[in-house]
Amino acid sequence: MAATCEQDPARVAERMLALKDAIELLSGKWKFCILLNLYNLGPMRFKDLQETSLGITPKVLSKELQELEDNLLITRTVNATKPVTVSYALTPHAVETQPVIEALVEFGLKHRRKIKQL
Amino acid sequence: MAATCEQDPARVAERMLALKDAIELLSGKWKFCILLNLYNLGPMRFKDLQETSLGITPKVLSKELQELEDNLLITRTVNATKPVTVSYALTPHAVETQPVIEALVEFGLKHRRKIKQL
DNA sequence: CAGTATCCAAAGGGATACTG
DNA sequence: CAGTATCCCTTTGGATACTG
Numbered sequence: 001m002a003a004t005c006e007q008d009p010a011r012v013a014e015r016m017l018a019l020k021d022a023i024e025l026l027s028g029k030w031k032f033c034i035l036l037n038l039y040n041l042g043p044m045r046f047k048d049l050q051e052t053s054l055g056i057t058p059k060v061l062s063k064e065l066q067e068l069e070d071n072l073l074i075t076r077t078v079n080a081t082k083p084v085t086v087s088y089a090l091t092p093h094a095v096e097t098q099p100v101i102e103a104l105v106e107f108g109l110k111h112r113r114k115i116k117q118l
Numbered sequence: 119m120a121a122t123c124e125q126d127p128a129r130v131a132e133r134m135l136a137l138k139d140a141i142e143l144l145s146g147k148w149k150f151c152i153l154l155n156l157y158n159l160g161p162m163r164f165k166d167l168q169e170t171s172l173g174i175t176p177k178v179l180s181k182e183l184q185e186l187e188d189n190l191l192i193t194r195t196v197n198a199t200k201p202v203t204v205s206y207a208l209t210p211h212a213v214e215t216q217p218v219i220e221a222l223v224e225f226g227l228k229h230r231r232k233i234k235q236l
Numbered sequence: 237c238a239g240t241a242t243c244c245a246a247a248g249g250g251a252t253a254c255t256g
Numbered sequence: 257c258a259g260t261a262t263c264c265c266t267t268t269g270g271a272t273a274c275t276g
Contacts, residue, residue: 012158016172018226019154019219025229026222027145028248029138036137040130046258054134060249062259072232083256083257093232096225101137103217104144108136110214111143114190146268164238178269180239201237201276 025071030064036101043089143189148182154219161207
């Protein structure tokens, strides 16, 4: 594979730090799944997120949602229904994660095909 | 944020599984950093990777490199120098990770700016 | 230089049960 | 429905020292 061989060390370092920031915010087994769900299906409630995320437990989902909210990627809205429901939605800032998720999905699809060939 | 509201459930599920595959392969604190380095700087030796990855210890670097090699994303080449050196390089398949990394870097840069505003 | 060995702390995350 | 509480196990990864 041809590398770009970027030569400006300051730029290389700045991009490395940005990458580390992104990893810190989004790493773990679940955050991308939650974001993909909200991106695919629009605003969703707790239980629906739990089902479509395939395997997450309520405790973990609750923690992940709080972290995403703290980082301004999702909003939490309590609806005045009976019984009360809560819906989660992407913030405008979360648009920035969409290319990441799209690229990850593409990579996953291609890697599956690759593995099948062997 | 407007969601795409993809309606085909089979496609949604397939993409979710692909995303989970990608996360399993690439998650952790270091794999993206290693790939970014190789992408920016071209083939690199163990020690150089350790320095440019900012904070990784030899043991951890070693493990990450092996996992990346197992997943066909990098190659390990022993050079017949004195003393022996080893260089790591991206495989053609690793090109698929580049959009992911680029998007993560962009997200990291934008998020930094966002945080500064507050 | 390119790792390995050992030890260990912390975080991540799953199972289950329970609550307003 | 939307969580919280408890318990507990596994994985991650850092510190340090050592080897061919």
